[in-house]
Amino acid sequence: MVALSPGKSRDSILGRRRFSRLLFFLTLCVAGSITRANAQSHSTQARPSSVVVEAQSLLAAGNPAAAIRLLSSHLQAHSKDSSARLLLAEAYITARQTDQAEEQYQAILKFAPDNYRALAGFAELYEREGNPEKAEPMLARAVTLSHGAPKIKTAWAAVLARLHRYKDASRALAGVAPPSLPEERISFHRLKASIAAGLGDAATAASEIEKALALSPDQAGLQMATAAAEIQAKHWQRAASLAGPLFARHRDPGLGLMLLEAQLASGDDIRPTLQALRSATLPEQQEALFRQRVAELLISHERFSESVDQLKRVVELEPGRADLNFNLALAQFKASRLDDALATAESLKKTTDSAELESLIGDIQEARGDNLGAARSYQAAVALAPNEEKYRLELALDLIRHKSFEPARVVLRQAEELHPDSWRVRVVSGMVEYFAGSAEDATKMLLKAADLAVEPEPALRYLSDIQMDQTGTPDPAALSRLCEYGDANPNAGRLQFYCAALLFRRDYLSNDRSHTGEILRRLDAAARKLSNEASPHCQLGKAYRWIEQWQEALRESETCARMDSNSADAHYRLAQIYQHLGQQQRSEQEMRLYQAASARLADENARRDETIKTFLYSIQSETKDRK
Numbered sequence: 001m002v003a004l005s006p007g008k009s010r011d012s013i014l015g016r017r018r019f020s021r022l023l024f025f026l027t028l029c030v031a032g033s034i035t036r037a038n039a040q041s042h043s044t045q046a047r048p049s050s051v052v053v054e055a056q057s058l059l060a061a062g063n064p065a066a067a068i069r070l071l072s073s074h075l076q077a078h079s080k081d082s083s084a085r086l087l088l089a090e091a092y093i094t095a096r097q098t099d100q101a102e103e104q105y106q107a108i109l110k111f112a113p114d115n116y117r118a119l120a121g122f123a124e125l126y127e128r129e130g131n132p133e134k135a136e137p138m139l140a141r142a143v144t145l146s147h148g149a150p151k152i153k154t155a156w157a158a159v160l161a162r163l164h165r166y167k168d169a170s171r172a173l174a175g176v177a178p179p180s181l182p183e184e185r186i187s188f189h190r191l192k193a194s195i196a197a198g199l200g201d202a203a204t205a206a207s208e209i210e211k212a213l214a215l216s217p218d219q220a221g222l223q224m225a226t227a228a229a230e231i232q233a234k235h236w237q238r239a240a241s242l243a244g245p246l247f248a249r250h251r252d253p254g255l256g257l258m259l260l261e262a263q264l265a266s267g268d269d270i271r272p273t274l275q276a277l278r279s280a281t282l283p284e285q286q287e288a289l290f291r292q293r294v295a296e297l298l299i300s301h302e303r304f305s306e307s308v309d310q311l312k313r314v315v316e317l318e319p320g321r322a323d324l325n326f327n328l329a330l331a332q333f334k335a336s337r338l339d340d341a342l343a344t345a346e347s348l349k350k351t352t353d354s355a356e357l358e359s360l361i362g363d364i365q366e367a368r369g370d371n372l373g374a375a376r377s378y379q380a381a382v383a384l385a386p387n388e389e390k391y392r393l394e395l396a397l398d399l400i401r402h403k404s405f406e407p408a409r410v411v412l413r414q415a416e417e418l419h420p421d422s423w424r425v426r427v428v429s430g431m432v433e434y435f436a437g438s439a440e441d442a443t444k445m446l447l448k449a450a451d452l453a454v455e456p457e458p459a460l461r462y463l464s465d466i467q468m469d470q471t472g473t474p475d476p477a478a479l480s481r482l483c484e485y486g487d488a489n490p491n492a493g494r495l496q497f498y499c500a501a502l503l504f505r506r507d508y509l510s511n512d513r514s515h516t517g518e519i520l521r522r523l524d525a526a527a528r529k530l531s532n533e534a535s536p537h538c539q540l541g542k543a544y545r546w547i548e549q550w551q552e553a554l555r556e557s558e559t560c561a562r563m564d565s566n567s568a569d570a571h572y573r574l575a576q577i578y579q580h581l582g583q584q585q586r587s588e589q590e591m592r593l594y595q596a597a598s599a600r601l602a603d604e605n606a607r608r609d610e611t612i613k614t615f616l617y618s619i620q621s622e623t624k625d626r627k
Contacts, residue, residue: 049074052083055091064094082108086117098125116145120152123159132159143172150176158191166198186212186222193229206233220246227258236266247273253280253290257297264301274306288317292324295331304335322352330360338368355385359394371402382411389419396428397616405436423453424619427462431615434466442466443475450481457492460485462615464498473509474502486522493529500526501539508546516547534563538570545573553577561593568597 051074058067071088075081085104092101102125108118119142126135139156146152153176160169173192178185193208206229213222227242240262247255256277263270274294282290295310311328318324325348332341345361362377378395385391392415399408412429419425430445446463450456464482467474479502486496500522507515520543527536541557544550554577561570571594578587 049081049084052087055087059091059094064091067091068095080111082112082115082118086121089121098128101125114145116142116149116152119145120155123155127159132162135159136163154188154191157195161191161195161198164198166195169195170199182215186215190225197229197232202229202233205229206235224255231258231261234265236262240266240268251276251280253277253282256280257293260294261297264297264303278309284317288314299331304331307331308335308337322348326357326360333360333364333367338364342368353384355381355388355391358384359391362394362398366398374398387418389415389422389425393424393428397619400432400435400612401616405432408432421452423449423459426452427459428619431462435612439466439470443478447477447481456485457495460495464495467502468498474506479503479506493526496522497526497530497536504539504543513547516543519543534560534567537563538567541570541573545577550577550580554581566597568594571597
């Protein structure tokens with residue numbers, strides 16, 4: 001678990017992250033693949049000598065020493081008998097005399113440098129010594145010289161995978177059929193699974209390891225590897241069906257973590273698994289790390305209450321670690337255990353204060369309703385880290401929350417001086433101006449924010465909201481910027497809608513019908529992009545009503561009212577349309593709906609309060625990963 005120590009972004013503990021366990025569980029059983037390649041090449045040799053046949057029998061009988069004596073004697077008179085030397089090297093390997101085996105391969109390559117069997121065997125020695133870098137080029141050459149012998153290609157792919165050259169390994173295995181022997185076939189599918197995992201193809205990795213499991217369904221190691229692969233592929237039910245019985249039998253904490261992850265993701269009841277994990281007995285150092293991992297997994301699924309117990313145990317095991325105490329306070333806060341969170345954070349503050357800790361205390365105090373205490377903590381965070389943007393923004397946002405706009409302006413002016421290129425600071429400054437009543441100043445600041453941002457869409461959305469909220473003619477610079485962005489980004493459906501809606505308002509107020517074709521085209525495109533939203537249809541209803549295309553106005557207005565039954569404007573417009581079409585009864589019905597919807601509309605102050613809440617939520621979401 002990556003601890004959220006003071007000074008680091010605490011959101012990392014809350015992010016949805018997954019354990020990278022797949023390559024641990026997909027350890028390949030291919031170390032003997034090169035030896036098998038040698039064995040196959042022996043079998044393809046025409047008319048082996050009687051000495052070689054006898055030596056093979058001795059090796060098969062488990063007597064490598066006798067095979068070594070026989071072959072050594074034979075080679076004294078037939079020094080260039082490559083088949084005998086290859087078998088002698090294999091006998092030495094069986095007897096664990098690798099130096100002597102290396103000598104035999106070197107001897108063969110001196111008089112037969114293109115002997116791919118010797119190259120493959122020599123590569124095996126390097127691979128066994130943990131030196132795949134030396135083994136790989138020898139295997140590559142052996143593959144060429146053997147014209148792509150399947151087992152040598154498989155051995156080459158295995159070494160490439162160990163070197164994390166997964167694309168090359170995949171190409172090496174292209175066209176190679178699975179071996180016929182079950183054990184070799186299992187290793188082959190595990191190798192393909194490992195390569196697929198290395199390439200990020202979790203679905204293929206899971207499919208290949210399932211093929212291996214089908215060949216040996218009772219092998220616990222394969223069951224574990226398959227469960228891990230299915231977790232990576234997000235096949236939660238299948239993963240749980242494998243990990244559950246394994247955990248029940250072995251009570252291995254690692255298996256329990258796998259099962260817990262699968263159950264959390266699939267929505268199954270985690271209580272029995274969590275109870276079993278709570279009772280797991282481990283050495284203290286291992287237990288601390290294990291409890292952190294359990295807590296991280298629970299937090300990634302927003303199971304904050306359950307994570308608190310795990311973190312409490314970690315703190316008991318390692319009480320001196322500030323990061324663990326911080327994580328506990330954060331988990332308690334997210335679990336709405338506000339008094340416990342404050343107590344943990346205040347206790348930590350006595351020994352290790354930081355801007356991150358003060359920020360967390362500010363959040364806790366705000367949630368407890370202690371506005372003054374929250375402000376003091378946010379101010380303390382700024383004092384401890386005066387050059388960090390996020391703490392000044394947090395203080396400004398807290399001031400906005402309580403409508404202290406002038407103090408927020410002061411904080412933001414300081415932030416602008418320190419961070420003149422920050423689009424976030426400009427966005428918050430713009431919204432302060434808007435909430436304080438100056439839409440014109442807000443527009444200028446948000447246009448500047450869009451210019452500063454690498455990705456301007458968030459700033460442009462706030463700009464659009466302000467323009468849409470006004471009743472007068474849209475700001476020309478804002479309208480131009482929104483339409484330019486919408487035209488350049490066809491998938492930005494919402495900004496395309498804002499552009500069209502504001503163009504309509506501009507022309508409606510000036511009674512200019514010369515652009516109606518463009519406006520209708522833009523609104524139609526936005527309606528297709530925002531298929532689940534009423535707004536484009538509502539605007540289309542207005543536009544068609546304006547140009548007196550009554551049937552189209554009726555269709556779009558009915559769609560608007562159906563998708564947003566609380567829209568007073570939609571019901572009023574429908575009442576007008578029905579009256580024009582001579583449907584008096586329906587017109588009166590829509591007027592009643594209009595009056596009911598109007599009664600539900602909030603007054604201006606309440607509407608502004610709701611706008612502030614919405615802004616605070618969205619800007620904090622936009623900037624949660626800032627540093």
